[in-house]
Amino acid sequence: MSDAASGPGRPQGRIDRREFLLASVAAAAAAGTLAVRAGASQPTASLGSAADAAGTLDLPVPASVRSPVQRRQQMPVPLGNGEPPALQFQAYPGGTGALFEKLVRERGAATFERTPFEVEPWSGQIPSSDEEIAFLPAHRLAALIRQGSLTCTRLTDIYLDRMKRLDPVLLCAVNIIEGPAREEARRLDAELAAGRYRGPLHGLPYGIKDLFSTKGVPTTWGSRDFEHRVIDEDAEIVVRMREAGAIVIAKLATGLFANNDWWYRGRTNNPWDVRRGSSGSSAGPASATAAGCVAFAIGTETSGSIVSPARECGISALRPTFGRVSRHGGMTLSWSRDRVGPMCRTVEDCAMVFSVIHGADEKDPSTLTTPFDFDRNIDLASMRIGYDENAPAALVDTLRMLGADPRPIGPRPRVQGAGSGGGGERAGAFEFYVNMLAEELGIDDLEALAATPPAPPPVRTNPPPDDRSRPGDPTKLESLTRAARSRSSPALDFIQGQRRRLILMRQMAEFMSDLDLYVQPANGGGDIGMHAQTGHPCVVVPYTFERPTGRVPGAVFPSDGDRPPDDTVYNPKPICAVIAGNLFEDDKLLSVAHAYQAATPWHLEHPRL
Numbered sequence: 001m002s003d004a005a006s007g008p009g010r011p012q013g014r015i016d017r018r019e020f021l022l023a024s025v026a027a028a029a030a031a032g033t034l035a036v037r038a039g040a041s042q043p044t045a046s047l048g049s050a051a052d053a054a055g056t057l058d059l060p061v062p063a064s065v066r067s068p069v070q071r072r073q074q075m076p077v078p079l080g081n082g083e084p085p086a087l088q089f090q091a092y093p094g095g096t097g098a099l100f101e102k103l104v105r106e107r108g109a110a111t112f113e114r115t116p117f118e119v120e121p122w123s124g125q126i127p128s129s130d131e132e133i134a135f136l137p138a139h140r141l142a143a144l145i146r147q148g149s150l151t152c153t154r155l156t157d158i159y160l161d162r163m164k165r166l167d168p169v170l171l172c173a174v175n176i177i178e179g180p181a182r183e184e185a186r187r188l189d190a191e192l193a194a195g196r197y198r199g200p201l202h203g204l205p206y207g208i209k210d211l212f213s214t215k216g217v218p219t220t221w222g223s224r225d226f227e228h229r230v231i232d233e234d235a236e237i238v239v240r241m242r243e244a245g246a247i248v249i250a251k252l253a254t255g256l257f258a259n260n261d262w263w264y265r266g267r268t269n270n271p272w273d274v275r276r277g278s279s280g281s282s283a284g285p286a287s288a289t290a291a292g293c294v295a296f297a298i299g300t301e302t303s304g305s306i307v308s309p310a311r312e313c314g315i316s317a318l319r320p321t322f323g324r325v326s327r328h329g330g331m332t333l334s335w336s337r338d339r340v341g342p343m344c345r346t347v348e349d350c351a352m353v354f355s356v357i358h359g360a361d362e363k364d365p366s367t368l369t370t371p372f373d374f375d376r377n378i379d380l381a382s383m384r385i386g387y388d389e390n391a392p393a394a395l396v397d398t399l400r401m402l403g404a405d406p407r408p409i410g411p412r413p414r415v416q417g418a419g420s421g422g423g424g425e426r427a428g429a430f431e432f433y434v435n436m437l438a439e440e441l442g443i444d445d446l447e448a449l450a451a452t453p454p455a456p457p458p459v460r461t462n463p464p465p466d467d468r469s470r471p472g473d474p475t476k477l478e479s480l481t482r483a484a485r486s487r488s489s490p491a492l493d494f495i496q497g498q499r500r501r502l503i504l505m506r507q508m509a510e511f512m513s514d515l516d517l518y519v520q521p522a523n524g525g526g527d528i529g530m531h532a533q534t535g536h537p538c539v540v541v542p543y544t545f546e547r548p549t550g551r552v553p554g555a556v557f558p559s560d561g562d563r564p565p566d567d568t569v570y571n572p573k574p575i576c577a578v579i580a581g582n583l584f585e586d587d588k589l590l591s592v593a594h595a596y597q598a599a600t601p602w603h604l605e606h607p608r609l
Contacts, residue, residue, distance in 0.1 A: 080432050081332050088366050089336035091322040091535030091583055093505040096368055099584070107371060115373050117355035119143050119200045126150075130158045134292035135606045138349040141295055142200045148192070152203030152247070155295070156185035159205045160249055163293040166609055171268045172278070172287040173250040174210045175217055181205065181249040188245055198245030200352050206241065207294040209285050210251040211258060211331040214238055221331050222256040222263035222281075224473055225437075235329025236361050237298060237340060244356045252284030252297055255472060257430075258305060258333055262472030270313055271607040272573035279312035281305040285343045286313040291609060296344040296353055302333045303532035306341050307524075307578060310540040314574025316593075316603060317343040318350040321584050322535030323368050325354075326361035332429040334422060335366070336498075337532050346603050347541060347594040348376070354586065370584045376598075378591040380404035385592065386518035388525060392577045395543045395596065396519055402599055404592075409518055412527060413507035419533040421494030427487040434487070437480040450484040501533050508534045509583075517581040517589050527580060537586045539593045542574035542602040574602055 092099040103111040122143040127133050133141070133155065144150035160178055167173045188203045213219045213231035220226045238248065253268045255261050261268045261283035268283035270276040271291035278287040282299030286309035289297045299306045301319050310317035318341045325340040332338060342353035351374040359369045380402050386409035387396045396406050434446065443449060474482070508530075520527045520538070531538060581589030597603055 078432075079428075081429050082329070084332075084335050084365055085428075089322065089535070091505075093502065093509045099368075099370075103370060111371060112369055113371075114359065114369075115355070115371070117200050117352050117374065119146060119352070120376075122147060122149065130161075131292070134158050134162055135345070137346040137603075138204055138295040138344060139200065139346070139352050141204060142202070142352070145192070145203045146197065146200075152185040152188040152192070153182070155203060156181055156205045156247055156249065159292075159294055162291070163250055163288070166271070166291055166293055169269065169274055169609075170271060170278075170287050170291060170293075171263075171266050172253055172284040172291070172293065173207070174220055174222075174253050174263070174265075174284070175251045177214075177217055177249055177251070180216070181247050184247045188247070191245075198243070199356070200244075201241065201356055202245030203247065204245070204295040205247045205249045206296050206298065207250040207252040207285060207288050208235075208238065208241075208248055208298045209254050209282055209300055211254055211300055212238060212251075212298070213329040214248065214251065217251060219251070220264075222254045222258070222472060223479075224264035225433075225476070225479070227264065231329075233329055236326040236363060237357055238329065240326075240357055241298075246356075249294065250284075250288065252288050252294075254300075255280040255283060256474070258300065258302065258331065260471065261309070264473040266472070270573065271609055272314060273571050276312070279309040282309050282343060286310055286315060286317075289313070289343050289345060290315050290607060292606060296342055296349055298353075298357075299341060299343045300327075300330060301339050301341065301532075302337045304528045306339075306343060307528055307538065307540055310343055311576040311578070312573075314542050314576060314602075315343060315345055315540070316347045316350055316542070316597070317341060317540045318354055318586065318590065319531075319538050319540075320354065320358065320586050321370075321537045321581075323366045324358045324370070324584070324586065326357075326359075326364040326367050328361055328363035332425075334425040335429075336425065337419075337422070345606075347539060347590055347597045348374075350539070351587075351590045351594065354590070358586075372587045374587050374594075375591040376594060378588070378595055380592065380595055383588065383592055384514060384516045386515045388519065388521045390521035390523070390525065391519040392522050392543050392575075395541075395577045398543075398596055398599060399519075399592075402595060406519070409515070412530060413504055413511055414526075414530070415500050415504040415507065417497055418500040418504040420497035420500070421489050421492075422497065423486050424489040424491065424494045427483075427489060430483055430486075434480065434483045437476055437483070441476060441480060443480065446484045446487070449481055450488065452481060504530070505534050508536070512536075512582050515582065516585065517579055517592060520578045520580055522575075522577070524578065528578070531580060534583075536580055536583055537589055538578050538580040539589050540576050540578055541593050541597055543577045543596075543600065544575050544602065545572045545605070546575055547572060573607075574605070 090096050119139055119142045126149050141155060145152060160181060163173055163176055185203065210220055210222065212235035213233045215232060215234050216230065218228055219231050253263050256263055258281040260280035261277040268278045268287050270278045271287055282305050285297030285299040288294045290313040306317050306319045319339055320341050322339055327338055327340055342350045344350045344353065355372060358372055360367045380399065381404065383404060385399060385404050385406040387406045389408060399406055438446060579589060579593055
């Protein structure tokens with residue numbers, strides 16, 4: 001192009017989208033790729049055909065109008081979903097270097113040493129029934145295995161049998177890994193007999209959210225498009241679990257691409273009341289754990305996906321500080337917000353699992369190793385505990401009774417626009433999927449597709465199993481349209497949003513400067529989304545049961561001494577509180593939550609299925 005054609009003030013050789021289309025339409029006509037669109041009085045060239053024909057005029061093709069094939073051909077290195085960017089989010093506002101200097105001043109070389117988790121010995125009568133065993137906390141199962149009172153094989157059989165029996169109702173499992181799990185259990189029993197004990201997770205069957213790759217087993221991300229895809233790699237967390245002796249028995253359901261609790265087979269249900277969904281997107285891990293189908297599970301969160309289903313299903317869970325657990329081998333939604341955490345029946349179980357999975361991994365450059373020292377006998381009087389005015393009074397009063405001195409706190413910081421433009425991360429992570437679907441469907445003009453008005457959501461009343469219009473099972477065109485709409489986040493919005501995000505992080509650091517943890521409002525109060533931006537940890541813990549008014553035949557009320565009349569049977573579920581902690585002080589957070597849980601009965605109840 002000549003200087004004149006480049007236009008005043010535009011660098012030589014640059015061409016904008018409109019000029020590109022005007023200049024290339026002739027080439028498109030010559031190539032025979034003009035098409036008459038419905039309602040148009042003149043022939044028009046599609047963006048894709050214009051881009052293909054532009055080569056005849058030696059025009060530079062703007063990225064926004066390149067066809068999917070051209071975009072892939074012009075990429076020097078093809079990108080999938082997981083490759084991290086060079087820019088890494090650091091949860092500590094002063095940066096990781098400053099954090100390590102602080103920790104080394106306080107702890108010396110012990111900063112980087114891992115503290116082993118010691119399982120307390122079993123005491124009392126040993127349960128005999130399979131159901132009693134299935135609902136034991138994971139750390140109690142570990143004690144039974146360690147002392148030889150329970151074999152890995154029997155425990156694996158119990159959970160596999162429950163999973164196969166209950167999954168048709170709960171839809172919590174995508175794939176049950178039966179044969180390899182039984183074989184691994186026998187091998188671990190033989191190791192114990194030979195005197196080799198791998199640690200507290202030895203022989204414990206668990207389930208993992210189906211966002212993580214596992215050799216030989218499909219990894220679907222909740223999408224029918226990947227129903228049969230097998231990734232020839234074990235995610236880092238799967239490797240750490242296996243080395244610790246845990247047995248993966250199921251890939252557990254996630255909502256479509258980690259969105260809510262709907263996936264291509266249907267909705268994952270809450271075992272306390274199967275008329276309700278289990279919430280998302282760690283829907284399967286929450287449902288399977290609450291139903292006693294696994295000893296514990298692994299979930300993920302970007303903004304609420306561990307907390308929400310844990311609260312809905314009434315279990316204990318840890319959303320750790322950002323950067324403490326490797327995400328390598330897991331589906332990416334946001335490199336700066338995604339986290340991995342344990343979902344269990346007790347807080348102590350969360351501490352036991354976290355002690356194994358936390359720590360730096362070179363394959364995930366966001367990770368780091370910081371101290372983790374779980375204390376079953378923490379001195380609550382020494383803890384600086386705050387509570388929101390709308391926090392559950394029963395929980396706060398119990399902490400006070402146990403020796404704590406909780407004090408009221410004001411509203412948390414809010415910075416408008418902090419983290420805005422984050423959709424660009426998702427768009428980048430799923431560009432490969434957009435290209436895949438666009439090529440498969442023969443669609444070049446993604447801008448026109450994205451501009452298509454969304455269709456009103458259909459009314460869904462017991463949809464048939466083969467209905468692909470369900471929320472978790474869209475058509476390929478619907479999937480591509482949604483993905484195309486998410487690609488319009490300007491880079492400037494993302495950068496400015498990240499700058500405001502650091503302002504929020506600094507304000508939150510100031511707010512937490514004289515607190516170790518605080519009890520959030522009963523309804524969440526917006527803190528979950530704010531913590532997604534700041535990286536703070538939180539723990540979910542049940543503190544009471546709801547008292548519904550409806551009648552549900554066959555349901556059983558929890559054994560808390562307040563049973564209803566014989567002619568009325570209720571189906572309540574636990575209500576959970578959320579306690580937030582300081583950055584990288586997940587151990588203090590879990591220790592305080594455990595002290596509360598050890599003094600209350602709520603975690604001892606389980607649904608009758």
